[in-house]
Amino acid sequence: MSENFYVTTPIYYINGEPHLGHTYTTVLADTLARYHALAGERSFFLTGSDEHGEKALEVAAERQETPQQVADHYAKIFREVWDTLGIRYDRFIRTTDADHKAVVQSILQTVYDGGHIEFKEYEGLYCVGCERFLTDRDLEDGLCPDHERAPEKRSEANYFFKMGKQFAWLSEFIETNPDFIRPDRYRNEVLSMLKEESGLGGDLCISRPKTRLDWGIELPFDEGYVCYVWFDALINYLTGIGYPDDPDFPALWASAEHLIGKDILKPHAIFWPCMLRAIGLEPYRHLNVHGYWNVDSRKISKSLGNRISPLDMNEKYGFESFRYYLLRDMSFGIDSNFTEESLVTRINSDLANNLGNLVSRTLNMVKRFAEGNVPEPGPIGDLEREVMEVAGRLPEAVDREMRATRCHRALETIFGLVDAANRYLERREPWKVAKQEGGEESVRTTLYTCCEALRITAILLSPFLPLTAAEILERIGQSGELESAQLPQSAQWGGIQVGAATQKGDPLFPRIDLETIGESGA
Numbered sequence: 213m214s215e216n217f218y219v220t221t222p223i224y225y226i227n228g229e230p231h232l233g234h235t236y237t238t239v240l241a242d243t244l245a246r247y248h249a250l251a252g253e254r255s256f257f258l259t260g261s262d263e264h265g266e267k268a269l270e271v272a273a274e275r276q277e278t279p280q281q282v283a284d285h286y287a288k289i290f291r292e293v294w295d296t297l298g299i300r301y302d303r304f305i306r307t308t309d310a311d312h313k314a315v316v317q318s319i320l321q322t323v324y325d326g327g328h329i330e331f332k333e334y335e336g337l338y339c340v341g342c343e344r345f346l347t348d349r350d351l352e353d354g355l356c357p358d359h360e361r362a363p364e365k366r367s368e369a370n371y372f373f374k375m376g377k378q379f380a381w382l383s384e385f386i387e388t389n390p391d392f393i394r395p396d397r398y399r400n401e402v403l404s405m406l407k408e409e410s411g412l413g414g415d416l417c418i419s420r421p422k423t424r425l426d427w428g429i430e431l432p433f434d435e436g437y438v439c440y441v442w443f444d445a446l447i448n449y450l451t452g453i454g455y456p457d458d459p460d461f462p463a464l465w466a467s468a469e470h471l472i473g474k475d476i477l478k479p480h481a482i483f484w485p486c487m488l489r490a491i492g493l494e495p496y497r498h499l500n501v502h503g504y505w506n507v508d509s510r511k512i513s514k515s516l517g518n519r520i521s522p523l524d525m526n527e528k529y530g531f532e533s534f535r536y537y538l539l540r541d542m543s544f545g546i547d548s549n550f551t552e553e554s555l556v557t558r559i560n561s562d563l564a565n566n567l568g569n570l571v572s573r574t575l576n577m578v579k580r581f582a583e584g585n586v587p588e589p590g591p592i593g594d595l596e597r598e599v600m601e602v603a604g605r606l607p608e609a610v611d612r613e614m615r616a617t618r619c620h621r622a623l624e625t626i627f628g629l630v631d632a633a634n635r636y637l638e639r640r641e642p643w644k645v646a647k648q649e650g651g652e653e654s655v656r657t658t659l660y661t662c663c664e665a666l667r668i669t670a671i672l673l674s675p676f677l678p679l680t681a682a683e684i685l686e687r688i689g690q691s692g693e694l695e696s697a698q699l700p701q702s703a704q705w706g707g708i709q710v711g712a713a714t715q716k717g718d719p720l721f722p723r724i725d726l727e728t729i730g731e732s733g734a
Protein backbone atom coordinates (compact mmCIF):
# COMPACT_ATOMS: atom_id res chain seq x y z
CA MET A 213 0.00 0.00 0.00
CA SER A 214 1.28 3.45 -0.80
CA GLU A 215 2.12 5.93 1.93
CA ASN A 216 -0.29 8.72 2.79
CA PHE A 217 0.41 12.38 3.15
CA TYR A 218 -2.16 14.68 4.70
CA VAL A 219 -1.25 18.38 4.80
CA THR A 220 -3.25 21.28 6.19
CA THR A 221 -3.02 25.05 6.27
CA PRO A 222 -4.71 27.10 8.99
CA ILE A 223 -8.27 27.88 8.03
CA TYR A 224 -8.17 31.63 7.52
CA TYR A 225 -10.36 34.22 9.20
CA ILE A 226 -12.97 35.89 7.07
CA ASN A 227 -11.88 39.40 7.92
CA GLY A 228 -10.01 40.36 4.79
CA GLU A 229 -8.61 39.12 1.50
CA PRO A 230 -5.66 36.73 1.28
CA HIS A 231 -2.29 38.42 1.58
CA LEU A 232 1.35 37.45 1.35
CA GLY A 233 1.28 35.59 4.70
CA HIS A 234 -1.71 33.39 3.83
CA THR A 235 -0.27 32.85 0.39
CA TYR A 236 3.02 31.61 1.82
CA THR A 237 1.46 28.89 3.99
CA THR A 238 -0.90 27.85 1.22
CA VAL A 239 1.83 27.69 -1.43
CA LEU A 240 3.96 25.68 0.95
CA ALA A 241 1.14 23.18 1.51
CA ASP A 242 0.49 22.99 -2.23
CA THR A 243 4.17 22.32 -2.91
CA LEU A 244 4.41 19.61 -0.26
CA ALA A 245 1.21 17.94 -1.47
CA ARG A 246 2.51 17.93 -5.04
CA TYR A 247 5.89 16.62 -3.94
CA HIS A 248 4.45 13.69 -2.02
CA ALA A 249 2.12 12.83 -4.90
CA LEU A 250 5.18 12.83 -7.18
CA ALA A 251 6.85 10.48 -4.72
CA GLY A 252 3.98 8.04 -5.29
CA GLU A 253 2.08 8.76 -2.09
CA ARG A 254 -1.61 9.44 -1.75
CA SER A 255 -1.67 13.08 -0.78
CA PHE A 256 -4.56 15.10 0.57
CA PHE A 257 -4.39 18.89 1.00
CA LEU A 258 -6.94 20.71 3.14
CA THR A 259 -7.44 24.46 3.41
CA GLY A 260 -10.48 26.60 4.18
CA SER A 261 -12.06 29.40 6.18
CA ASP A 262 -12.69 29.95 9.89
CA GLU A 263 -16.07 31.63 10.00
CA HIS A 264 -17.41 31.74 13.55
CA GLY A 265 -16.47 33.89 16.51
CA GLU A 266 -16.52 37.52 17.45
CA LYS A 267 -14.16 38.66 14.73
CA ALA A 268 -16.78 37.72 12.15
CA LEU A 269 -19.34 39.81 14.03
CA GLU A 270 -17.01 42.81 14.07
CA VAL A 271 -16.56 42.58 10.30
CA ALA A 272 -20.30 42.10 9.83
CA ALA A 273 -20.97 45.27 11.80
CA GLU A 274 -18.39 47.20 9.74
CA ARG A 275 -19.87 45.98 6.47
CA GLN A 276 -23.46 46.19 7.67
CA GLU A 277 -24.08 42.61 6.70
CA THR A 278 -24.97 39.42 8.51
CA PRO A 279 -22.05 37.22 9.58
CA GLN A 280 -23.26 34.60 7.08
CA GLN A 281 -23.02 37.15 4.26
CA VAL A 282 -19.51 38.11 5.37
CA ALA A 283 -18.51 34.46 5.55
CA ASP A 284 -19.92 33.75 2.09
CA HIS A 285 -18.18 36.81 0.68
CA TYR A 286 -14.68 36.07 1.99
CA ALA A 287 -14.83 32.29 1.65
CA LYS A 288 -15.63 32.85 -2.03
CA ILE A 289 -12.73 35.27 -2.42
CA PHE A 290 -10.23 32.91 -0.78
CA ARG A 291 -11.35 30.06 -2.98
CA GLU A 292 -11.24 32.16 -6.11
CA VAL A 293 -7.79 33.48 -5.35
CA TRP A 294 -6.39 29.99 -4.74
CA ASP A 295 -8.11 28.73 -7.89
CA THR A 296 -6.74 31.60 -9.97
CA LEU A 297 -3.25 30.90 -8.70
CA GLY A 298 -3.46 27.18 -9.45
CA ILE A 299 -3.42 26.01 -5.83
CA ARG A 300 -4.52 22.38 -5.97
CA TYR A 301 -6.32 21.74 -2.66
CA ASP A 302 -8.47 18.63 -2.22
CA ARG A 303 -11.07 20.26 -0.04
CA PHE A 304 -11.86 23.85 0.92
CA ILE A 305 -13.61 23.47 4.25
CA ARG A 306 -15.83 26.13 5.78
CA THR A 307 -16.64 25.91 9.48
CA THR A 308 -20.24 26.67 8.56
CA ASP A 309 -20.40 23.49 6.44
CA ALA A 310 -23.11 21.13 7.69
CA ASP A 311 -20.79 18.14 8.12
CA HIS A 312 -18.41 20.23 10.19
CA LYS A 313 -21.14 21.45 12.52
CA ALA A 314 -22.27 17.87 13.07
CA VAL A 315 -18.74 16.66 13.80
CA VAL A 316 -18.09 19.50 16.27
CA GLN A 317 -21.31 18.75 18.12
CA SER A 318 -20.64 15.06 18.32
CA ILE A 319 -17.08 15.70 19.58
CA LEU A 320 -18.36 18.16 22.19
CA GLN A 321 -20.75 15.52 23.43
CA THR A 322 -18.02 12.84 23.57
CA VAL A 323 -15.68 15.14 25.48
CA TYR A 324 -18.50 16.18 27.81
CA ASP A 325 -19.53 12.57 28.45
CA GLY A 326 -15.89 11.70 29.09
CA GLY A 327 -15.88 14.11 32.03
CA HIS A 328 -13.46 16.58 30.42
CA ILE A 329 -15.76 19.60 30.67
CA GLU A 330 -16.93 21.59 33.69
CA PHE A 331 -19.12 24.65 34.17
CA LYS A 332 -17.83 27.57 36.24
CA GLU A 333 -17.48 31.32 36.67
CA TYR A 334 -14.38 32.86 35.13
CA GLU A 335 -12.76 36.26 34.86
CA GLY A 336 -10.05 37.01 32.34
CA LEU A 337 -8.63 39.29 29.65
CA TYR A 338 -10.04 38.57 26.21
CA CYS A 339 -8.51 39.70 22.89
CA VAL A 340 -11.02 39.60 20.05
CA GLY A 341 -8.15 39.81 17.53
CA CYS A 342 -6.71 36.51 18.85
CA GLU A 343 -10.16 35.19 19.81
CA ARG A 344 -8.76 33.98 23.12
CA PHE A 345 -8.09 34.87 26.72
CA LEU A 346 -4.59 36.21 27.27
CA THR A 347 -2.47 35.97 30.39
CA ASP A 348 -0.51 38.95 31.80
CA ARG A 349 2.61 37.43 30.31
CA ASP A 350 1.13 37.63 26.82
CA LEU A 351 0.73 41.41 27.08
CA GLU A 352 3.18 44.18 26.24
CA ASP A 353 2.46 47.48 27.99
CA GLY A 354 -1.05 46.22 28.68
CA LEU A 355 -1.71 45.57 24.97
CA CYS A 356 -1.96 42.41 22.92
CA PRO A 357 1.31 42.58 20.94
CA ASP A 358 -0.21 40.96 17.85
CA HIS A 359 -3.23 43.23 17.61
CA GLU A 360 -1.96 46.33 19.40
CA ARG A 361 -5.11 46.68 21.39
CA ALA A 362 -6.05 46.29 25.04
CA PRO A 363 -7.89 43.07 25.85
CA GLU A 364 -11.28 43.33 27.53
CA LYS A 365 -11.87 42.20 31.07
CA ARG A 366 -14.60 39.56 30.99
CA SER A 367 -16.36 37.66 33.66
CA GLU A 368 -19.06 35.10 32.98
CA ALA A 369 -20.18 31.55 33.66
CA ASN A 370 -18.90 29.21 30.99
CA TYR A 371 -17.97 25.65 30.11
CA PHE A 372 -14.31 24.75 30.47
CA PHE A 373 -12.28 22.01 28.88
CA LYS A 374 -10.10 20.55 31.63
CA MET A 375 -6.98 20.65 29.54
CA GLY A 376 -4.49 21.08 32.37
CA LYS A 377 -4.81 17.51 33.55
CA GLN A 378 -3.17 16.44 30.28
CA PHE A 379 -0.16 18.71 30.47
CA ALA A 380 2.07 16.13 32.14
CA TRP A 381 1.32 13.64 29.38
CA LEU A 382 1.78 16.27 26.67
CA SER A 383 5.12 17.52 28.02
CA GLU A 384 6.41 14.00 28.12
CA PHE A 385 5.15 13.30 24.63
CA ILE A 386 6.92 16.39 23.28
CA GLU A 387 10.11 15.49 25.15
CA THR A 388 10.16 11.96 23.77
CA ASN A 389 9.15 12.90 20.20
CA PRO A 390 11.67 15.60 19.42
CA ASP A 391 10.37 16.42 15.95
CA PHE A 392 6.66 16.47 16.83
CA ILE A 393 6.84 20.27 16.84
CA ARG A 394 9.47 21.63 14.51
CA PRO A 395 11.76 23.46 14.08
CA ASP A 396 13.26 23.11 17.55
CA ARG A 397 12.84 26.69 18.67
CA TYR A 398 9.05 26.27 18.71
CA ARG A 399 9.22 22.97 20.52
CA ASN A 400 11.22 24.66 23.27
CA GLU A 401 8.77 27.52 23.35
CA VAL A 402 5.88 25.09 23.82
CA LEU A 403 7.65 23.24 26.62
CA SER A 404 8.11 26.46 28.54
CA MET A 405 4.51 27.54 27.82
CA LEU A 406 3.34 24.24 29.28
CA LYS A 407 5.33 24.79 32.46
CA GLU A 408 3.87 28.22 32.85
CA GLU A 409 0.29 27.20 32.06
CA SER A 410 0.44 24.29 34.48
CA GLY A 411 0.83 26.82 37.27
CA LEU A 412 -2.38 28.50 36.07
CA GLY A 413 -4.45 25.31 36.08
CA GLY A 414 -4.68 25.11 32.30
CA ASP A 415 -8.45 25.14 31.82
CA LEU A 416 -9.73 26.32 28.45
CA CYS A 417 -13.00 28.20 28.18
CA ILE A 418 -14.89 26.56 25.31
CA SER A 419 -18.26 28.30 25.35
CA ARG A 420 -19.81 31.70 24.78
CA PRO A 421 -23.25 32.56 26.13
CA LYS A 422 -25.68 33.21 23.28
CA THR A 423 -26.73 36.39 25.02
CA ARG A 424 -23.33 37.80 24.04
CA LEU A 425 -22.52 35.83 20.89
CA ASP A 426 -24.91 33.72 18.92
CA TRP A 427 -22.75 33.21 15.84
CA GLY A 428 -21.34 29.78 16.40
CA ILE A 429 -22.10 26.09 16.81
CA GLU A 430 -24.54 25.40 19.61
CA LEU A 431 -23.35 23.22 22.50
CA PRO A 432 -25.25 19.92 22.29
CA PHE A 433 -25.62 19.84 26.08
CA ASP A 434 -26.68 23.49 26.63
CA GLU A 435 -28.65 25.43 24.06
CA GLY A 436 -27.86 28.69 25.85
CA TYR A 437 -24.26 28.57 24.61
CA VAL A 438 -22.26 28.35 21.41
CA CYS A 439 -18.87 26.71 21.03
CA TYR A 440 -15.69 28.79 21.35
CA VAL A 441 -14.27 29.50 17.90
CA TRP A 442 -10.87 27.83 18.39
CA PHE A 443 -12.43 24.61 19.68
CA ASP A 444 -14.65 24.56 16.60
CA ALA A 445 -11.88 25.60 14.20
CA LEU A 446 -9.26 23.01 15.16
CA ILE A 447 -11.74 20.22 14.56
CA ASN A 448 -11.80 21.16 10.86
CA TYR A 449 -8.68 19.03 10.50
CA LEU A 450 -10.81 15.97 11.31
CA THR A 451 -13.96 16.91 9.42
CA GLY A 452 -11.90 17.68 6.32
CA ILE A 453 -10.90 14.02 5.92
CA GLY A 454 -14.24 12.47 6.80
CA TYR A 455 -14.03 11.85 10.55
CA PRO A 456 -15.43 9.64 11.98
CA ASP A 457 -16.84 7.29 9.33
CA ASP A 458 -14.76 7.65 6.18
CA PRO A 459 -12.75 4.45 5.66
CA ASP A 460 -9.74 6.55 4.61
CA PHE A 461 -9.79 8.60 7.78
CA PRO A 462 -7.48 6.49 10.00
CA ALA A 463 -4.68 6.22 7.46
CA LEU A 464 -4.84 9.87 6.48
CA TRP A 465 -4.99 11.06 10.07
CA ALA A 466 -1.92 8.99 10.95
CA SER A 467 0.00 11.03 8.36
CA ALA A 468 -1.26 14.50 9.35
CA GLU A 469 1.16 17.40 8.84
CA HIS A 470 -0.10 20.75 10.06
CA LEU A 471 1.47 23.91 8.67
CA ILE A 472 1.02 27.09 10.67
CA GLY A 473 2.61 30.47 11.29
CA LYS A 474 4.16 31.08 14.70
CA ASP A 475 1.19 33.28 15.74
CA ILE A 476 -1.03 30.27 16.35
CA LEU A 477 1.47 27.98 18.00
CA LYS A 478 -0.33 27.68 21.33
CA PRO A 479 -3.74 26.51 20.06
CA HIS A 480 -2.07 23.95 17.78
CA ALA A 481 0.67 22.74 20.11
CA ILE A 482 -1.32 22.71 23.35
CA PHE A 483 -5.11 22.93 22.91
CA TRP A 484 -5.21 20.58 19.95
CA PRO A 485 -3.19 17.58 21.24
CA CYS A 486 -5.17 17.78 24.52
CA MET A 487 -8.44 17.87 22.59
CA LEU A 488 -7.40 14.91 20.46
CA ARG A 489 -6.56 12.91 23.55
CA ALA A 490 -9.94 13.69 25.09
CA ILE A 491 -11.60 12.62 21.83
CA GLY A 492 -9.60 9.40 21.89
CA LEU A 493 -7.43 10.07 18.84
CA GLU A 494 -3.67 9.94 18.36
CA PRO A 495 -1.84 13.24 17.96
CA TYR A 496 -1.06 14.55 14.45
CA ARG A 497 2.30 13.51 12.98
CA HIS A 498 4.03 16.91 12.92
CA LEU A 499 3.34 20.52 13.65
CA ASN A 500 5.44 22.53 11.19
CA VAL A 501 5.79 26.12 12.29
CA HIS A 502 7.03 28.91 10.07
CA GLY A 503 8.10 32.43 10.90
CA TYR A 504 6.51 35.71 9.94
CA TRP A 505 6.83 37.63 6.74
CA ASN A 506 7.33 41.30 7.33
CA VAL A 507 7.02 43.80 4.52
CA ASP A 508 9.77 46.40 4.17
CA SER A 509 10.76 45.44 7.74
CA ARG A 510 7.30 46.20 9.14
CA LYS A 511 4.60 43.91 10.40
CA ILE A 512 1.86 43.17 7.86
CA SER A 513 -1.21 45.11 8.95
CA LYS A 514 -4.42 46.48 7.57
CA SER A 515 -3.69 49.94 8.91
CA LEU A 516 -0.24 50.15 7.26
CA GLY A 517 -1.78 49.13 3.94
CA ASN A 518 1.10 46.71 3.32
CA ARG A 519 -0.93 43.55 2.83
CA ILE A 520 0.75 42.47 -0.41
CA SER A 521 -1.86 40.85 -2.63
CA PRO A 522 -0.93 37.60 -4.40
CA LEU A 523 -3.11 38.66 -7.34
CA ASP A 524 -1.09 41.86 -7.78
CA MET A 525 2.12 39.86 -7.63
CA ASN A 526 0.71 37.46 -10.20
CA GLU A 527 -0.10 40.31 -12.53
CA LYS A 528 3.21 42.04 -12.11
CA TYR A 529 5.70 39.17 -12.01
CA GLY A 530 3.78 36.00 -12.78
CA PHE A 531 2.73 33.77 -9.91
CA GLU A 532 5.45 31.19 -10.42
CA SER A 533 8.18 33.77 -9.90
CA PHE A 534 6.46 35.03 -6.75
CA ARG A 535 5.93 31.47 -5.55
CA TYR A 536 9.58 30.69 -6.13
CA TYR A 537 10.63 33.73 -4.14
CA LEU A 538 8.38 32.83 -1.19
CA LEU A 539 9.62 29.26 -1.04
CA ARG A 540 13.26 30.11 -1.65
CA ASP A 541 13.69 33.21 0.49
CA MET A 542 12.08 32.09 3.73
CA SER A 543 14.24 29.78 5.82
CA PHE A 544 11.61 27.59 7.38
CA GLY A 545 10.94 28.66 10.96
CA ILE A 546 12.62 32.06 10.75
CA ASP A 547 11.06 35.46 9.99
CA SER A 548 11.69 36.89 6.55
CA ASN A 549 11.53 40.35 5.12
CA PHE A 550 9.63 40.91 1.87
CA THR A 551 10.85 43.74 -0.32
CA GLU A 552 10.12 44.11 -3.96
CA GLU A 553 13.81 44.60 -4.54
CA SER A 554 14.70 41.23 -3.01
CA LEU A 555 11.93 39.62 -5.07
CA VAL A 556 13.28 41.07 -8.31
CA THR A 557 16.85 40.22 -7.39
CA ARG A 558 15.85 36.62 -6.70
CA ILE A 559 13.91 36.31 -9.96
CA ASN A 560 16.77 37.76 -11.97
CA SER A 561 19.55 35.75 -10.40
CA ASP A 562 17.95 32.32 -10.07
CA LEU A 563 15.21 32.21 -12.66
CA ALA A 564 16.31 34.53 -15.47
CA ASN A 565 20.12 34.28 -15.33
CA ASN A 566 20.52 30.77 -14.10
CA LEU A 567 17.62 28.48 -15.05
CA GLY A 568 16.21 30.54 -17.92
CA ASN A 569 19.64 30.98 -19.37
CA LEU A 570 20.44 27.28 -19.28
CA VAL A 571 17.18 26.53 -21.09
CA SER A 572 17.73 29.10 -23.81
CA ARG A 573 21.43 28.38 -24.38
CA THR A 574 20.81 24.66 -24.54
CA LEU A 575 17.87 24.88 -26.90
CA ASN A 576 19.53 27.46 -29.14
CA MET A 577 22.44 25.14 -29.61
CA VAL A 578 20.27 22.06 -30.06
CA LYS A 579 18.63 23.94 -32.89
CA ARG A 580 21.92 25.10 -34.43
CA PHE A 581 23.98 21.96 -34.00
CA ALA A 582 21.50 19.07 -33.75
CA GLU A 583 18.61 20.02 -36.05
CA GLY A 584 16.45 20.80 -33.04
CA ASN A 585 16.32 17.21 -31.74
CA VAL A 586 17.66 15.81 -28.47
CA PRO A 587 20.98 14.37 -29.72
CA GLU A 588 22.37 10.89 -29.21
CA PRO A 589 25.39 11.21 -26.87
CA GLY A 590 28.84 9.84 -27.62
CA PRO A 591 31.35 8.60 -25.04
CA ILE A 592 31.38 10.61 -21.83
CA GLY A 593 34.31 12.13 -19.94
CA ASP A 594 35.03 13.53 -16.48
CA LEU A 595 33.04 16.70 -17.04
CA GLU A 596 29.89 14.76 -17.92
CA ARG A 597 30.49 12.50 -14.96
CA GLU A 598 30.59 15.51 -12.66
CA VAL A 599 27.18 16.69 -13.83
CA MET A 600 25.81 13.17 -13.54
CA GLU A 601 27.09 12.92 -10.00
CA VAL A 602 25.40 16.14 -8.96
CA ALA A 603 22.16 14.89 -10.56
CA GLY A 604 22.53 11.48 -8.96
CA ARG A 605 22.62 12.94 -5.46
CA LEU A 606 19.55 15.10 -5.97
CA PRO A 607 16.54 12.81 -5.43
CA GLU A 608 17.67 11.66 -2.03
CA ALA A 609 18.88 15.07 -0.89
CA VAL A 610 15.68 16.77 -2.02
CA ASP A 611 13.59 14.10 -0.36
CA ARG A 612 15.36 14.60 2.95
CA GLU A 613 14.71 18.35 2.88
CA MET A 614 11.08 17.99 1.80
CA ARG A 615 10.30 15.53 4.58
CA ALA A 616 11.63 18.12 7.02
CA THR A 617 9.54 20.91 5.35
CA ARG A 618 12.70 22.74 4.29
CA CYS A 619 11.64 23.87 0.83
CA HIS A 620 14.28 26.58 0.71
CA ARG A 621 17.00 23.95 1.11
CA ALA A 622 15.37 21.62 -1.41
CA LEU A 623 15.34 24.43 -3.98
CA GLU A 624 18.93 25.31 -3.23
CA THR A 625 19.83 21.67 -3.81
CA ILE A 626 17.96 21.48 -7.13
CA PHE A 627 19.58 24.69 -8.33
CA GLY A 628 22.93 23.03 -7.61
CA LEU A 629 22.28 21.01 -10.76
CA VAL A 630 21.39 24.10 -12.79
CA ASP A 631 24.64 25.71 -11.62
CA ALA A 632 26.59 22.57 -12.45
CA ALA A 633 25.09 22.38 -15.95
CA ASN A 634 25.81 26.04 -16.65
CA ARG A 635 29.41 25.64 -15.45
CA TYR A 636 29.73 22.52 -17.56
CA LEU A 637 28.62 24.38 -20.69
CA GLU A 638 31.22 27.07 -20.00
CA ARG A 639 33.90 24.45 -19.74
CA ARG A 640 32.88 22.38 -22.75
CA GLU A 641 32.31 25.46 -24.94
CA PRO A 642 30.28 23.58 -27.55
CA TRP A 643 29.96 26.78 -29.63
CA LYS A 644 33.73 26.58 -30.21
CA VAL A 645 34.00 22.82 -30.48
CA ALA A 646 31.32 22.83 -33.18
CA LYS A 647 33.70 24.73 -35.45
CA GLN A 648 36.49 22.22 -34.95
CA GLU A 649 37.12 19.33 -37.25
CA GLY A 650 35.38 16.19 -35.87
CA GLY A 651 33.81 18.09 -32.97
CA GLU A 652 30.23 16.97 -33.70
CA GLU A 653 30.18 14.02 -31.39
CA SER A 654 31.48 16.01 -28.45
CA VAL A 655 28.87 18.72 -29.10
CA ARG A 656 26.12 16.14 -29.21
CA THR A 657 27.28 14.69 -25.90
CA THR A 658 27.36 18.14 -24.34
CA LEU A 659 23.89 19.04 -25.53
CA TYR A 660 22.47 15.67 -24.50
CA THR A 661 23.98 16.21 -21.03
CA CYS A 662 22.35 19.63 -20.74
CA CYS A 663 18.96 18.40 -21.98
CA GLU A 664 19.05 15.55 -19.50
CA ALA A 665 20.08 17.90 -16.67
CA LEU A 666 17.11 20.07 -17.65
CA ARG A 667 14.73 17.13 -17.65
CA ILE A 668 15.77 16.08 -14.15
CA THR A 669 15.67 19.68 -12.94
CA ALA A 670 12.15 20.10 -14.33
CA ILE A 671 10.84 16.93 -12.70
CA LEU A 672 12.23 17.87 -9.32
CA LEU A 673 11.08 21.46 -9.70
CA SER A 674 7.53 20.51 -10.68
CA PRO A 675 6.05 20.61 -7.15
CA PHE A 676 7.50 24.11 -6.68
CA LEU A 677 6.95 25.57 -10.15
CA PRO A 678 4.40 23.33 -11.87
CA LEU A 679 3.86 25.47 -14.96
CA THR A 680 7.52 26.23 -15.51
CA ALA A 681 8.43 22.58 -15.14
CA ALA A 682 5.80 21.54 -17.67
CA GLU A 683 7.02 24.24 -20.06
CA ILE A 684 10.65 23.13 -19.82
CA LEU A 685 9.68 19.52 -20.43
CA GLU A 686 7.61 20.51 -23.43
CA ARG A 687 10.47 22.54 -24.89
CA ILE A 688 12.90 19.62 -24.56
CA GLY A 689 10.37 17.35 -26.22
CA GLN A 690 9.34 15.37 -23.11
CA SER A 691 5.89 16.81 -22.61
CA GLY A 692 4.05 13.70 -21.39
CA GLU A 693 6.66 13.01 -18.76
CA LEU A 694 5.00 14.61 -15.74
CA GLU A 695 1.80 12.59 -16.03
CA SER A 696 3.54 9.34 -15.21
CA ALA A 697 6.61 10.64 -13.37
CA GLN A 698 7.43 9.14 -10.02
CA LEU A 699 10.32 9.87 -7.73
CA PRO A 700 13.01 8.78 -7.40
CA GLN A 701 13.02 6.69 -10.62
CA SER A 702 12.00 9.48 -13.01
CA ALA A 703 14.83 11.69 -11.82
CA GLN A 704 17.48 9.11 -12.57
CA TRP A 705 20.03 9.87 -15.24
CA GLY A 706 19.35 8.60 -18.75
CA GLY A 707 15.58 8.88 -18.97
CA ILE A 708 15.37 11.45 -21.76
CA GLN A 709 13.99 10.40 -25.09
CA VAL A 710 16.72 10.85 -27.68
CA GLY A 711 15.55 12.28 -31.01
CA ALA A 712 12.59 14.17 -29.52
CA ALA A 713 11.88 17.48 -31.24
CA THR A 714 12.66 20.51 -29.09
CA GLN A 715 11.32 24.07 -29.29
CA LYS A 716 13.37 27.14 -28.50
CA GLY A 717 10.60 29.48 -27.37
CA ASP A 718 10.83 32.93 -25.75
CA PRO A 719 12.90 33.55 -22.62
CA LEU A 720 11.23 31.68 -19.73
CA PHE A 721 11.90 34.49 -17.28
CA PRO A 722 12.75 37.82 -18.87
CA ARG A 723 15.12 39.87 -16.73
CA ILE A 724 13.35 42.57 -14.76
CA ASP A 725 14.90 45.99 -14.56
CA LEU A 726 14.91 47.05 -10.92
CA GLU A 727 14.76 50.69 -11.95
CA THR A 728 11.44 50.22 -13.72
CA ILE A 729 9.47 48.46 -11.03
CA GLY A 730 8.46 51.82 -9.60
CA GLU A 731 6.17 52.01 -6.62
CA SER A 732 5.67 48.92 -4.48
CA GLY A 733 3.27 46.49 -6.14
CA ALA A 734 1.24 46.31 -2.94
Ligand code: ME8
Nearest residue numbers: 222223224225233234237262445446472473504505
Ligand atom coordinates in the same frame (compact mmCIF):
# COMPACT_ATOMS: atom_id res chain seq x y z
O1 ME8 B 1 -5.24 32.50 12.85
N1 ME8 B 1 3.67 35.82 7.77
O2 ME8 B 1 -6.44 32.76 10.88
P1 ME8 B 1 -5.64 33.96 10.16
C1 ME8 B 1 3.52 34.51 7.57
N2 ME8 B 1 -8.38 31.33 11.83
N3 ME8 B 1 2.33 33.88 7.63
C2 ME8 B 1 1.26 34.61 7.93
C3 ME8 B 1 1.35 36.00 8.16
C4 ME8 B 1 2.63 36.60 8.06
N4 ME8 B 1 2.84 37.89 8.24
N5 ME8 B 1 0.12 36.46 8.41
C5 ME8 B 1 -0.73 35.39 8.34
C6 ME8 B 1 -6.19 32.24 12.13
N6 ME8 B 1 -0.04 34.27 8.04
C7 ME8 B 1 -7.18 31.16 12.54
C8 ME8 B 1 -6.56 29.81 12.27
S1 ME8 B 1 -6.63 27.13 12.27
C9 ME8 B 1 -7.53 25.93 13.00
C10 ME8 B 1 -7.40 28.64 12.70
C11 ME8 B 1 -0.60 32.94 7.85
O3 ME8 B 1 -6.47 34.34 9.01
C12 ME8 B 1 0.02 31.95 8.83
O4 ME8 B 1 -0.20 30.66 8.36
O5 ME8 B 1 -5.24 34.99 11.14
C13 ME8 B 1 -0.80 32.19 10.06
O6 ME8 B 1 -0.68 31.16 11.02
C14 ME8 B 1 -2.18 32.29 9.46
O7 ME8 B 1 -1.97 32.97 8.19
C15 ME8 B 1 -3.18 33.04 10.31
O8 ME8 B 1 -4.35 33.23 9.57
